[in-house]
Amino acid sequence: MALLHSNKQLRFAGVALISFLSCFTSVFAGTFEVKNGNNTCIMAELSANISVKYILKDEQMNTVLVALPDSATVDNSSTCGNATVSPLLVIHFGDGHSLSLNFSRNASDYRVDTLSVTLNMSDSAVFVNSSVKAPMTVSSSSTGIQASLNTTYRCMSVTTVTLNNVNVTFSNMRVEAYLPAANFSKEATVCNADIGTSTPAPKTTPVTTATTAPPAPTTVPTNPTTGTYNVTKSNETCLLAKMALQLNITYQNKTTVFNINPVTTVASGVCDTNVSTLFLRDGSTNLTFMFVLNDKKFYLSEIGVATSDGFAADNKNLTYLRGTLGRSYVCSAEQTLTVNSVFSINAFHLQVQPFGVSNGKFGTAEDCQLDEDNMVIPIIVGAALAGLVLIVLIAYLIGRKRSHAGYQTI
Incomplete structure (x- = not known):
């Protein structure tokens, strides 16, 4: 613990890590279950980044992002609990790292009573040149994760729990303890970040993203304003985006079209070697864009959205906006x-x-196919007009020559 309690009294400046996040393959939303026999008592689906500040051998400070990968598993120390032991979910990942959620309940609610992170500081692949090699465990009882019994705690937005020089940033989160069945409950308690207020999160009906009746007509707004957004890593820009965005959402038998306002939009994100994520928050609307790099080619692999009225949707199997490493699309x-x-x-x-x-x-810049196609049409039209002018000119010259040949000298 000397690592995190030096006499320098360093403060962890909360790396602004984002929503719908996960840098490791980012927006990886793993599903974890704790069972007692055939009965599931805890179920969690979440993405998480753990930002750690530690001291190097030369006494300099370094910050590293430890991400929850898709290889993460439920540790055997997880338990459904009993009369004297609280339910516990322990997620094991990497070389000796773990993330633990300890639950408690009262007559109407349950909550994550304690959030703990254990890090193997001798993992030199993550904690390069660390001056301390002993395992480190930090915890917090101020998690903000609380829901009504028999409902799922749902938070699509980025939420951060601050520990001692460690920040855990969640997104795409659904968690439920004391499960009445083998799956998430149909009703959800939505987090404050998703509803965009400071009032207690209400008990809501489940998120439904499909309708059976035709959607009600909607008024389409004017074209949106272009905004410029960036993500930084170690004080250097690692992701740049400039775009004007208009959302089309069909929910509760109504289609809504509205623009993202860059003036009121807050951008954040996470960059990794092969995955970069951009998070945009405009009021109570949260957007996630996850990009993947593969063989020096990148593409937009996932888009997610969550709104204050309970709408949420995402797709993790996209291949939009293809480009080349070091170039812009x-x-x-x-x-x-x-x-x-x-x-x-x-x-x-x-x-x-x-x-x-x-x-x-x-x-x-690498132009998209749409721009290239749009350039082809003017070129074709221009070439056709040039050809027509040439034909008219040739016809005129031939006609003029023939008219001259018809005159005789007197």
């Missing part, structure tokens, strides 16, 4: 990014570079 034409049958995004004047940003500026 550019598309001036309007394009529709379809997430599913009830949610899509109209994007205008888009330029994005999620990897290989140099000096905080966009790299060489």
Whole structure:
């Protein structure tokens, strides 16, 4: 513990890590279950990043992001509890790291009573040149994760729990303890971040993203304003995006189209070697864009949204906005990014570079197919007009020559 309690009294400046997040493969939302025999008592689906500040061998400070990977598993120390032992979910990942959620309840509610993180500081692949090699465990009882019994705690937004020089940032989170059945309850308690208020999270009906009746007509707003957003890592820009966004949501038998306002939008994100995530929050609307890098080619692999009225949707199997490492993807034409049958995004004047940003500026632009197609039409029309002018000119010259040949000298 000397690692985190030096006489320098360093403060952890909460790395602004984001919503719908997860840097490791980011927005990886793993599902974890604790069972007693065949009965499931705890179920969790979440993404998590753990930011740790530690002391190097030269007594300098370093901050590292430890992410919950898709290989994370439920540890054997997890338990459904009994009359004297509280329910406990322990998620094991990496080389000796774990994330623990300890639950308690009263007559009407349950909560995460204690959140603990255990880190193997001798894991040199993560904690490079760490001056301390002993395992480190930190915990907090101020988690804010609380819900009514027989409902699922749901929080799509980014929420951060601050421990001692360690920050745990959750997103895409659904958690339920004391399960009455083998799956999440149909009703949900929505977190304050998703509803955009400071009032206690209400008990709501389940999120439904499909409707059976035709949606009510809606008024389409004017084209949105272009905003510029960036994500930094170690004080350097690692992701750049410039775009105008318009959301199309069908929910509760109504289609809503509205613009994202860059003036009121807060951007954050996480960058990793092969995954970068951009989070945008405009009021009570939360958007997530996850980019993947594979063989020096990047693409938008996931889009997610959560709104204050309980709507949530995402798609983790997308292949939009393809580009090359070190270059930016550019598309001036309007394009529709379809997430599913009830949610899509109209994007205008888009330029994005999620990897290989140099000096905080966009790299060489790679035009989208839509822009290239839009250029082909003017070229074809111009060539056709040029050909027509040439034909008219030739016909005129031939006609003029023939008229001259008809005159005789007197």
